[in-house]
Amino acid sequence: MHFHVLIPFKPVNPKTRLSCILDQEEREAFARAMLDDVIAAVTKSAYSATILCTHPFEHEQAPVAVRTEPLNEAIDWALSQFRCAVLIIMADIPLVQAVDLQRIVSTGKDMAIVPGRGGGTNAIFVKNPRCFRADFYGASFLDHMRIAEECGFSVEVIDSFRMSTDMDEKDDLVEILIHGKGRSREYLERLGFVLSIDRGRVSVKRNTHEEAF
Numbered sequence: 001m002h003f004h005v006l007i008p009f010k011p012v013n014p015k016t017r018l019s020c021i022l023d024q025e026e027r028e029a030f031a032r033a034m035l036d037d038v039i040a041a042v043t044k045s046a047y048s049a050t051i052l053c054t055h056p057f058e059h060e061q062a063p064v065a066v067r068t069e070p071l072n073e074a075i076d077w078a079l080s081q082f083r084c085a086v087l088i089i090m091a092d093i094p095l096v097q098a099v100d101l102q103r104i105v106s107t108g109k110d111m112a113i114v115p116g117r118g119g120g121t122n123a124i125f126v127k128n129p130r131c132f133r134a135d136f137y138g139a140s141f142l143d144h145m146r147i148a149e150e151c152g153f154s155v156e157v158i159d160s161f162r163m164s165t166d167m168d169e170k171d172d173l174v175e176i177l178i179h180g181k182g183r184s185r186e187y188l189e190r191l192g193f194v195l196s197i198d199r200g201r202v203s204v205k206r207n208t209h210e211e212a213f
Helices: 024-044 071-081 098-105 140-151 170-179 183-190
Strands: 003-009 049-053 064-066 085-089 111-115 121-126 155-157 193-198 201-206
Touching: 003 024, 003 071, 024 049, 024 098, 024 183, 049 071, 071 085, 085 098, 098 111, 098 121, 111 140, 121 140, 170 183, 170 193, 170 201, 183 193
Parallel strands: 003 049, 003 085, 049 064, 111 155
Antiparallel strands: 085 121, 111 121, 193 201
8 A cells, every 4th residue: 555654843942841851952953863763763664754844844864844834734734635545653752663653554444543642642544634634732532533433434543652652741751761772862862861760760860961962
């Protein structure tokens, strides 16, 4: 089956909930590192991807479409451009691997969806994107399941630790330092982030004498 990969990405002032430990320049570099990890998985799977950006941006491994609308409207615009199945995957799931992408696109259902933590959606594969619309933010997993029902789609819910693990909060970085193998982990380590275990609880701390290069 022919399909395309769509990766929404915010290159300017992303991940504001990480402002407690990363300044804006660092958050932008970290977001780029996570995007690189996602694109690496896409490239290894021999798929083609388009990055859907909120601001002008260039990437050596994927074309970029810049849209100024809010996220859902921008995704809906992109879906209307495709004549084939589409995999929408978030740019902040740096643990994803090629095998995970192959799993979701091999579904026998009309749609496959990967829930994120807290009711979000981290990836959607839809075979008929023209009947679908995006509804990210809030309890988007429930919203997307409702939209799939309205479209008459059969749905497979994919249970995947790597694809369900997105990076929004400080404690999320623990998973990169434990399980990450790509540029995201390298970048955090260059900034001086290490695991911290206190009374059995695992978190991260930053050695401030370290600097990224």
